[in-house]
Amino acid sequence: MATTSCDVAIVGAGLGGCFLALLLARRGRSVVVIEQGPSIPAAGADFLKPPGLRVLARHGLAGLVARHGLRRDLIRYYHDGDPIQDCRFPEGGFLIRPYRELVELIHARCVAEGVEFRFGTAIGDIAVSGDGGGIEELALADGTRLRAGAVVGADGTRSAVREALGIGQLTLPYERLVMRVTTVPLAASVARLNRLYFSSDGWLAYFYPLGPEQARVFVGLPPECDEEVFQDGIPTLADELKKFVTESSDAFDSLQPATWQRIKISAMRVPAYHRGNAALLGSAAFACHPMTGMGMSYTLRDAEILADVIGAADGDRELLDRLMHLRYEPRRHAHRRLIDYGDALAATFHDRDAYLAAFREDLHTQGESTEPVVAARVPAPPPLQPV
Numbered sequence: 001m002a003t004t005s006c007d008v009a010i011v012g013a014g015l016g017g018c019f020l021a022l023l024l025a026r027r028g029r030s031v032v033v034i035e036q037g038p039s040i041p042a043a044g045a046d047f048l049k050p051p052g053l054r055v056l057a058r059h060g061l062a063g064l065v066a067r068h069g070l071r072r073d074l075i076r077y078y079h080d081g082d083p084i085q086d087c088r089f090p091e092g093g094f095l096i097r098p099y100r101e102l103v104e105l106i107h108a109r110c111v112a113e114g115v116e117f118r119f120g121t122a123i124g125d126i127a128v129s130g131d132g133g134g135i136e137e138l139a140l141a142d143g144t145r146l147r148a149g150a151v152v153g154a155d156g157t158r159s160a161v162r163e164a165l166g167i168g169q170l171t172l173p174y175e176r177l178v179m180r181v182t183t184v185p186l187a188a189s190v191a192r193l194n195r196l197y198f199s200s201d202g203w204l205a206y207f208y209p210l211g212p213e214q215a216r217v218f219v220g221l222p223p224e225c226d227e228e229v230f231q232d233g234i235p236t237l238a239d240e241l242k243k244f245v246t247e248s249s250d251a252f253d254s255l256q257p258a259t260w261q262r263i264k265i266s267a268m269r270v271p272a273y274h275r276g277n278a279a280l281l282g283s284a285a286f287a288c289h290p291m292t293g294m295g296m297s298y299t300l301r302d303a304e305i306l307a308d309v310i311g312a313a314d315g316d317r318e319l320l321d322r323l324m325h326l327r328y329e330p331r332r333h334a335h336r337r338l339i340d341y342g343d344a345l346a347a348t349f350h351d352r353d354a355y356l357a358a359f360r361e362d363l364h365t366q367g368e369s370t371e372p373v374v375a376a377r378v379p380a381p382p383p384l385q386p387v
């Protein structure tokens with residue numbers, strides 16, 4: 001069986017994996033990205049908020065990603081049909097761009113910098129060193145073996161790297177919320193403004209443009225309504241939406257029954273982000289409620305820190321372990337605050353005042369905060385157990 005080696009192996013070619021690969025390749029490191037899918041993943045987020053845009057700008061990528069994206073600077077929130085709040089984004093606002101397009105741009109830059117991508121290649125076996133030193137070797141499903149000075153698991157919520165490292169996770173599904181998403185022709189109300197509606201009954205509907213012709217509609221609803229509504233068809237869905245969607249009804253006409261994709265959403269916390277020479281990045285490390293709209297921004301910042309740490313260690317595994325402890329592990333605190341914030345929003349749908357008290361405009365527009373989230377009604381999560 002052939003064995004090859006590289007400075008850094010990254011598992012997963014999503015936003016986290018591709019951006020980290022680019023930063024490391026620019027520092028002269030040899031990087032191999034292993035992706036089980038045939039290409040860049042299609043499913044992911046559409047919104048890149050100002051903190052993420054600032055990270056890309058620091059690396060000369062802001063112009064590239066913004067060129068064909070759509071800029072918006074306002075989200076209007078509605079509760080039980082009433083407008084309750086405008087969230088304004090200063091300095092050019094945020095960017096709407098479908099996930100795959102965004103990641104493909106970064107992937108193209110990676111290829112130009114010499115990063116090797118192995119698509120359609122899953123991980124077979126992961127050889128972990130017994131002393132907590134991390135990962136020795138990756139056996140790939142194509143029969144080759146890969147040895148790397150550092151390994152990064154950017155392989156999503158079911159991370160094989162995390163499992164091999166013996167790092168547990170606590171996943172708490174948002175049990176009262178099933179998400180559905182579809183793409184529709186752009187209606188005039190959606191072209192004018194991003195509107196996010198939610199209701200005391202636990203429903204959510206978000207309408208936003210994807211470009212000059214198309215729009216995305218996200219609907220979140222309690223599980224018992226999901227079966228009923230999507231079995232009975234679009235007239236039933238429109239009737240339900242009319243109860244709390246007050247200024248986007250022109251988009252109802254284009255809702256089609258067959259095109260709704262179901263998405264499961266959960267909060268996920270893990271107790272450690274690295275072992276020795278191996279680290280977790282992006283959805284392998286944390287997941288939060290999508291109403292925060294911040295997963296990509298934090299992941300980009302995390303990749304920036306990881307690239308600095310791996311670059312500074314310069315192949316010295318002991319130093320890499322120490323720098324991970326000092327500089328990368330503290331990211332868990334920032335993520336915990338973000339997850340707590342998402343939980344606080346999710347827990348206050350039924351109570352407008354509580355929602356407004358929990359809402360943190362600064363977290364959406366400015367980025368990371370060091371303040372704890374104030375949400376008296378949100379139960380503390382149970383202690384973390386490896387699963």
Ligand SMILES: Cc1cc2nc3c(=O)[nH]c(=O)nc-3n(C[C@H](O)[C@H](O)[C@H](O)COP(=O)(O)OP(=O)(O)OC[C@H]3O[C@@H](n4cnc5c(N)ncnc54)[C@H](O)[C@@H]3O)c2cc1C
Nearest residue numbers: 012014015016036041045047155282283290293294295296
């Ligand atoms: C419904 C929803 C809405 C969201 N909205 C927003 C938003 O508006 N703004 C925002 O900033 N964030 C949002 N997020 C979060 C955002 O999508 C994530 O933060 C981001 O996609 C993380 O990227 P990633 O690189 O970690 O993972 P992913 O994009 O999940 O990539 C992981 C990759 O690893 C590959 N992989 C998995 N296992 C293996 C294996 N064993 N071997 C090889 N490859 C493997 C997968 O095929 C995949 O390509 C949202 C998330 C959800 C669920």
